[in-house]
Amino acid sequence: MISEQQKREVAEMYQGEVYGEAFYCALLHLFHTPVQKHLIGSLLQLETETKARLRQVVFEHGGDIVESDASRNDARAFIRRVEHMSWTEATTYMVAASVEFQDRYREIIESVPKALKPVINSMIQHEDLIIAAMKLASEGEDEKAIELVSGQLMLPLPDPPAHAAPLPTR
Numbered sequence: 679m680i681s682e683q684q685k686r687e688v689a690e691m692y693q694g695e696v697y698g699e700a701f702y703c704a705l706l707h708l709f710h711t712p713v714q715k716h717l718i719g720s721l722l723q724l725e726t727e728t729k730a731r732l733r734q735v736v737f738e739h740g741g742d743i744v745e746s747d748a749s750r751n752d753a754r755a756f757i758r759r760v761e762h763m764s765w766t767e768a769t770t771y772m773v774a775a776s777v778e779f780q781d782r783y784r785e786i787i788e789s790v791p792k793a794l795k796p797v798i799n800s801m802i803q804h805e806d807l808i809i810a811a812m813k814l815a816s817e818g819e820d821e822k823a824i825e826l827v828s829g830q831l832m833l834p835l836p837d838p839p840a841h842a843a844p845l846p847t848r
């Protein structure tokens with residue numbers, strides 16, 4: 679049995695992924711090269727998969743699994759901060775934003791019962807992955823960032839047509 683506050687904290691992480699999905703969807707409108715789209719799409723996929731895992735936990739503890747429009751609106755408001763940035767500036771900025779999420783999860787893990795620690799730890803690692811991928815992207819290593827994120831996905835995105843090997847001709 680977890681407390682009402684812990685229930686809210688788990689729901690907060692779930693809504694964080696709703697926020698993340700809306701954020702990467704909005705980001706897809708800003709950056710258009712095949713590699714940028716592949717990385718953003720993979721991060722979107724990561725948020726979706728993480729959200730699905732958290733949905734189980736929220737539901738298990740009797741929390742609300744309705745996805746909040748407020749979370750989506752917050753993400754769209756945040757995107758205005760990066761819309762005039764270059765790819766390098768935006769990815770650097772996103773490292774800092776992910777660190778903030780991670781700091782919050784580190785705070786939450788302190789007070790939760792043992793049974794919840796693994797899922798919250800996995801959220802801290804989730805932010806580690808995003809931070810590492812965004813750092814690589816900010817250093818011009820977009821392909822490595824895609825590889826890193828794709829390696830953690832259950833349903834990785836296939837290479838987009840621009841990168842796919844040409845179809846064999848007969």
Ligand SMILES: [Fe+2]
Nearest residue numbers: 694695698725
């Ligand atoms: Fe996330």
